[in-house]
Amino acid sequence: MSSQTLIQNVVITPVAFHDMPLLNSVGVHEPFALRSIIEIILPNNVYGLGESYGDSAHLERLQRAASKIKGLAIHNTNAIYRAIVDSLASDSGAGGDGMSGMVTGTSTADKVFSPFEVACLDIQGKLAGVPVSDLLGGRVRDTVQYSAYLFYKWAAHPGEADDEYGAALDPTGLLKQAHKIIDEYGFKAIKLKGGVYPPAQEVEAIKALRTEFPDLPLRLDPNAAWTVETSKWVAKELDGIVEYLEDPAPGIEGMAAVAKEANMPLATNMAVVSFAHLPSSIAQDAVQVVLSDHHFWGGLRKSQGLAAICNTWGMRLSMHSNSHLGISLAAMTHLASATPNLDYACDTHWPWKRRDEDVIVQGALRWHEGGVVVPTAAGLGVELDREKLAKLHQQYLDCGITKRDDTTYMQRFHPEFSNKLPRW
Numbered sequence: 001m002s003s004q005t006l007i008q009n010v011v012i013t014p015v016a017f018h019d020m021p022l023l024n025s026v027g028v029h030e031p032f033a034l035r036s037i038i039e040i041i042l043p044n045n046v047y048g049l050g051e052s053y054g055d056s057a058h059l060e061r062l063q064r065a066a067s068k069i070k071g072l073a074i075h076n077t078n079a080i081y082r083a084i085v086d087s088l089a090s091d092s093g094a095g096g097d098g099m100s101g102m103v104t105g106t107s108t109a110d111k112v113f114s115p116f117e118v119a120c121l122d123i124q125g126k127l128a129g130v131p132v133s134d135l136l137g138g139r140v141r142d143t144v145q146y147s148a149y150l151f152y153k154w155a156a157h158p159g160e161a162d163d164e165y166g167a168a169l170d171p172t173g174l175l176k177q178a179h180k181i182i183d184e185y186g187f188k189a190i191k192l193k194g195g196v197y198p199p200a201q202e203v204e205a206i207k208a209l210r211t212e213f214p215d216l217p218l219r220l221d222p223n224a225a226w227t228v229e230t231s232k233w234v235a236k237e238l239d240g241i242v243e244y245l246e247d248p249a250p251g252i253e254g255m256a257a258v259a260k261e262a263n264m265p266l267a268t269n270m271a272v273v274s275f276a277h278l279p280s281s282i283a284q285d286a287v288q289v290v291l292s293d294h295h296f297w298g299g300l301r302k303s304q305g306l307a308a309i310c311n312t313w314g315m316r317l318s319m320h321s322n323s324h325l326g327i328s329l330a331a332m333t334h335l336a337s338a339t340p341n342l343d344y345a346c347d348t349h350w351p352w353k354r355r356d357e358d359v360i361v362q363g364a365l366r367w368h369e370g371g372v373v374v375p376t377a378a379g380l381g382v383e384l385d386r387e388k389l390a391k392l393h394q395q396y397l398d399c400g401i402t403k404r405d406d407t408t409y410m411q412r413f414h415p416e417f418s419n420k421l422p423r424w
C-alpha cells in the first residue's frame with residue numbers, strides 16, 4: 001500500500017446558509033441552515049469532500065472521528081468505519097443532529113461515518129480517474145430526477161422583506177409556488193410537506209395540485225402528524241391521487257395499521273431509518289417505499305446495501321433530503337444514478353437555498369428538465385470554492401445558531417405552538 005493513500009489530515013468546517021421560513025409538523029425553518037464540510041487530505045494534497053449536518057453535538061462527533069482516522073488508508077472504509085465506531089464507544093448518541101427531532105432512531109455511527117465515506121470515494125474516484133458513480137457499479141441513468149418539494153411557508157422571516165417565493169398558506173399560495181419551482185427546474189413530480197394544517201385542508205391542497213398538474217405524480221408527507229384513524233381517512237380521500245403517502249402516522253406499528261387499509265404505498269423516512277428497523281417493518285409490511293438518505297444510512301455503499309434489501313423484499317426506494325449544499329447534491333446524484341431501483345424522483349431542498357450560496361465551484365452540477373445531470377469528472381465532480389467556504393463559515397460564526405430547532409423558533413412567534421405528534 002502506498003503511503004500516498006494514507007489519510008494525512010481531515011478538516012471539518014461548519015457553515016451556515018440562508019434558509020426560508022418553511023413550515024413543518026414541528027415548527028418552522030430558522031433563517032440559517034447549518035452544514036459541515038469535510039475534507040480528507042492525502043500527503044500529495046489530493047483531497048476528497050463530504051457534507052453532513054452542522055449541529056454542535058454532531059460536529060463534536062465528527063471531530064472525534066476525524067482524529068481517529070488519520071493514518072488509515074482511504075481505500076479501507078471498513079477500517080475507517082471500525083475506528084469511527086470506537087470513537088463513539090462512550091457516546092450516548094444524545095444531542096441534535098440537524099433534523100429537529102423529526103427523524104429519530106438513526107444509527108449515530110452511520111451518520112458520523114457517512115461524510116467520511118463520501119470523501120474517501122471522492123478521492124478514490126480522483127485517483128482512479130473515474131466518477132463516483134463508476135465506483136458504485138456504473139450509472140444506469142445519465143440524469144437523476146428530483147421532485148418539486150413544496151412547503152407551506154411564511155412570506156418572510158419575521159421582520160424581513162418578503163423572500164422570492166412569498167407566502168404559501170393555502171392552495172392558491174401552493175399552486176403559485178409549484179408553478180414557480182416547476183417553471184425554473186422542470187420537475188416532473190411534486191411532494192407537499194404537510195403536517196402543518198388540519199388534514200382536510202392538506203387533502204384539499206393535494207386535490208388542487210392534481211387539478212392543476214394532472215400528469216405529475218403527487219406525494220404528501222405530514223411527518224407523522226396524524227393518528228392511525230386520521231391517516232386511514234386521508235388514504236381514502238387521496239386514493240388514486242398520490243403515488244405514495246409519506247409517514248402519515250408515527251412508528252412501524254402505526255404505519256402497519258394504516259397500510260392494512262391504504263390502497264397506495266406508504267413511504268417513510270421516520271419509521272424505518274436504520275438497518276435495525278427493517279426486520280420488524282418487513283414482517284408487518286408496514287412500509288412499501290423506503291426513503292433512503294446516505295447521510296444517515298451510512299454513506300453511499302451502505303445505501304446500496306439498503307437498496308438490495310428493498311429489492312429482495314419487494315419494497316421500493318425513494319430518497320429523502322434535508323437542507324443541503326452542492327457536495328451533498330453531487331453525492332445523492334451519483335448514488336441514485338448507480339442504483340437501478342432508486343427510481344422515484346428524489347427529494348431535494350435545493351430550490352430553498354440561494355442560488356449563489358454554496359461551497360462548490362459553480363457549474364459542476366447542471367439542472368436539466370427536473371433532474372441533475374450526473375457529473376462525469378473524476379470523483380464527485382465538484383471542487384471547493386475556498387472563498388465561498390470562508391464566507392459561509394463566517395456566516396456560521398455570526399448567525400448565532402448552533403443547533404437546528406424549528407420548534408423553539410416557531411414558539412418565539414407562536415408561544416402556544418406544541419410539537420407533540422400526532423396532532424390530528
Ligand SMILES: O=C([O-])C(=O)C[C@H](O)[C@@H](O)C(=O)[O-]
Binds near residue numbers: 023102347
Ligand atoms: O421528508 C422529510 O420528512 C423531510 O424532508 C424532513 C425535513 O426535515 C423537512 O421536513 C424540513 O426540512 O422541514
Ligand SMILES: [Mg+2]
Binds near residue numbers: 221223246268270320
Ligand atoms: Mg418525509
